[in-house]
Amino acid sequence: MTARGASECPACGARDVAPVVTTPLLPVIANSFPSDPERARAIPRVALELWSCARCGHLFNAAFDPALPVYDQGYETSLHNSAHFQAWAEKLASRLSALLPAHGGTVVELGCGRGEFLALFARDDRRCLGFDRSYDGRLATRAGLSIEARDYDPTRHGPLDAELVACRHVLEHLPAPASHMAALRAASAPRGTVYVEVPNGLWTMRDGGIWDLVHEHCGYFTPRSLASLARRTGFAVRSLEPDYGGQFLGAELALDPRADRATAPAVDPTLAARFATSLRTHLADWNERLAHELDADRRIAIWGAGTKGVTFLNALPRGSEIALVVDRNPFKRGRFVPGTAQRIVAPQDLVSQPPDLVLVMNPLYRAEIAAELVGLGIRCDVAVV
Ligand SMILES: [Zn+2]
Structure with a gap:
């Protein structure tokens, strides 16, 4: 291991x-x-060496090697198959649309995935440009919407003069996020808005979101660290709020310094040490609980093959003994969990192999999942991890 x-x-x-x-x-x-x-099992595994900053509370992986994660076209993080998430995304898009001119206008999204969020802005008279190197061309074309399967490069693409530039769940992947802020600035019109969204590192650290720890996220932003990054790269922070049940941080940035109005709370100096204790306690508790369930021959299903599910399965020594991994995203179905290599199944696949216990990886989806199990006629215990 390289420290x-x-x-x-x-x-x-x-x-x-x-x-x-x-x-x-x-x-x-x-x-x-x-x-x-076999390929799922062959994915290398590494420990995250988490460090924190006493000034802004930022948590980061000091051992991160950007050469290791490969964002190819099997990269899949879309949450848009959840009705709960989709409704939230539509509300956010509607709020941000109010910043656009009544007619025309340009929306740019850097790191747009398959473009589901960007598509919420698409209109005949509006230009919507997305950039994402893992884009696989699977979104149906829509008026005004185009996506390039590469990063935005200001020297190649020129300034884009966008009234709205969105950058969601990108900065946490970058060991030097300050350099990406320059691309956001280049894409923005002088009076435009840059909307930045990241997972809320404060939620991860303070509220037990330890299963959000994942190698490709090398940085975990607190409100203070996100505001500091924005300000030292020349942005004004117009607003900065937790969102999505506290699990995300959303910031509206501007180039005009007079727009700087947001405040970010000071960092609790005990946060990092308490997080370290919480991580160890959660791992020990779940090791024990999982051993108890598996030794009683209970069939366990993990619901949610996203970051949280993958980390849970890999972080626990007996995670590979969990029989079922369920996800509603059709692009994950039939594929395999990195590391522990369970085959990902659809909810309806549970009917023929009903679990005794469903572990819900995100509390926000508990009601949606419980209702779906009832709809499938499956009676089992449901617990939130
Ligand atoms: Zn800092």
């Missing part, structure tokens, strides 16, 4: 950084789902 260490905070640039905790071994890429179990 690379760190000399400064990737978000705020302060040199007040220190190690916090090392995780169990996790796949170098958690959200790319191979089509055969």
